[in-house]
Amino acid sequence: MSSRSEAITCEFCIALQVRVLYCITGASSLVLKPKTTDDVSRIMAHCDKRHLAVVPQGGNTGLVGGSVPVFDEVVLSTALMNKILDLDEISGVVTCQAGCILETLDDHVAERGLAMPLDLGAKASCHIGGNVSTSAGGLRLIRYGSLHGSVLGLEAVLASGEVLDCMSGMRKDNTGYDLKQLLIGSEGTLGVVTKVAILCPSRPAAVNVALLACNSFADVLKTLQKGKAMLSEILSAFELIDSASMMAVEKYLHLRNPLSSGEFYCLIETSGSHAGHDEEKLTAFLDSVMEEGSVCDGTVAQGITQQKDLWALRERVAEALLREGYTYKYDVSLPTRHFYDIVVDMRRHLAGAAVLGCYGYGHVGDGNVHLNVTTRQYDADVGHRIEPYVFEWVRGRHGSISAEHGLGFKKRDFIHYSKAASAVAWMKRFKTLMDPNGILNPYKTLPE
Structure with missing residues (x-):
């Protein structure tokens, strides 16, 4: 070859x-x-x-x-590298090969009262090695943080074939440079992740899910701020679905929205160890936001089936939009106050184009918005009107052009919209040092 x-x-x-x-x-x-x-x-x-x-x-x-x-x-x-190697029930650290499927790992640690700190819509098929390589965020980052904190140990094979052993189960290890952090999020351009050790939190004994309707994004921000203050340690997810996305889910997937109206919908999840305590805090929070008017309608799931139904309204938005037509997807991170501004501005920017819809949903709790634009079929004019405009818009608000999917091939040439030239130059130096022949995942992450 x-x-x-x-x-x-x-x-x-x-x-x-x-x-x-x-x-x-x-x-x-x-x-x-x-x-x-x-x-x-x-x-x-x-x-x-x-x-x-x-x-x-x-x-x-x-x-x-x-x-x-x-x-x-x-x-x-890494499909055949799917062995779970160890689970320390006391420390909560699971050690596994990179090809383990995220949902399989979660099911395994659940038997010991633990949970994976990462939860994604693609959990039934994504591999933990890929999650680590892209530093995937997911639905509960607001509670458990990023993989940069959860991954305690990592093993990777460098381009030369040398095995870089950074495996550890220690939460505290201040000996030398933390080399594993360089590989987390490197998208396979610096090394092939082969093993990981991940810190798993205790599995919550009590979970509550509520869907709330707000009439404006300003009300969403008030609700988020109040939720962080009043729910604090039990708040595990705070997701946003705009009315256009909700209508798409109802129209194309025939899912039922239990609320009568709203411009925006907030899906809130709490998880803790004491049902009575959590329900009391959630009730107090709901009473407060309803009384002050930032929430105009709401419902709390009664049982696991209803919880799954409410989560489906958020998790299946992407699927619904694919039913509508061709979808241009953007995964960006913004200061929370600008979270939905990008959707409003993009609708204005695309006025007159052959666009079916412009949608905004995602992890408002951590500032990660999924901006989706649909057309009947791929339209080059629409594509060029979106890019690089969307990246320039994000840079102007000091955001990131990729929140949780990396840069890959599609976004590599736009890295300068989020990183300074000096930072990109040092990334290239690291790449040359660790992969001098340029054989590891070429044409990805870094611009030519």
Whole structure:
């Protein structure tokens, strides 16, 4: 097989990027499925010696082409590296291979009264190695924080085949540089994650889910602020669904919205160890926001079935929009006060274009908005009107152009909208140091 890591012309890069900007597809002549770290080490040493480019691939659930081969790279799948190696019930640390499916891990630790600190809509298929490599955020980041805090240990294979052992189960370890942090979120460009040790919190004994309706985004912000203050330690999720997204879920998926009206809907989850205590706090919070008028309607789920029904209204928005037509998806992070402004401004910016709808939903509790635009079919004019306008808009509010899906291939050339030139230059130096032949997930994350 010839090398795929050689430099390509700028013209060809531009042509390829236009082809896959909104619809990432790829092909490879070879897919390898190692079972052990040693297998990965031997594969990488072989490929590095022959300058064969390699794309690490987990559950392939990303949205920016990070795990897709661009020029017939060798695909290195972690699908068979799916062993749970250890679970320390006292410390709450689970150690596993990178190919373990997130939902499988959660089911396993649940048997010991623990929970994975990460929860995603794609949990039934995404791999923990991919989650770590993209520093996935998810639905409960407001409660458990990011993977930069939850991942205590990590093992990875570098481009040369050398195994970087940063495995540890310690919450406190102040010995030298914390090298694992460099690999978390590196999207497989610095090393192939093979093992992880993750700190799991106790599984909540009491869970409550409420859906609240607000008439304005200002009311949403008041409700969020009040929720953080009054629910504090039991607040595990605070999600937003705008009225357009809610109508799409009702229209295309035939799900039922239990509330009569609202411009915005807040899905709130609390989780704790004492049902009576949590219900008392939730009731006091609901009474307060209803009395002050920031919430105009609301309902609290009665039982697990209703909880799942309410969560479906939020988790299945993306699915509903795919039923409407072609979807342009943007995962950005903004100061909370600007969370919905981007949707309002994008609607104004796209006025007159062949757009079916512009939608905003997501993790308002941590500032991560999912901006979606739909058309009947892919429309190049709409695509070019959105980009780079959306990234310029985010930069103007000091946000991030990628909140939880990484940069991959689609966003790599826009990294300067979120990172200073000096920071990007140092990223390139790290890349050159750790992967001098440029074989690990080329054409991703960093611009040419």
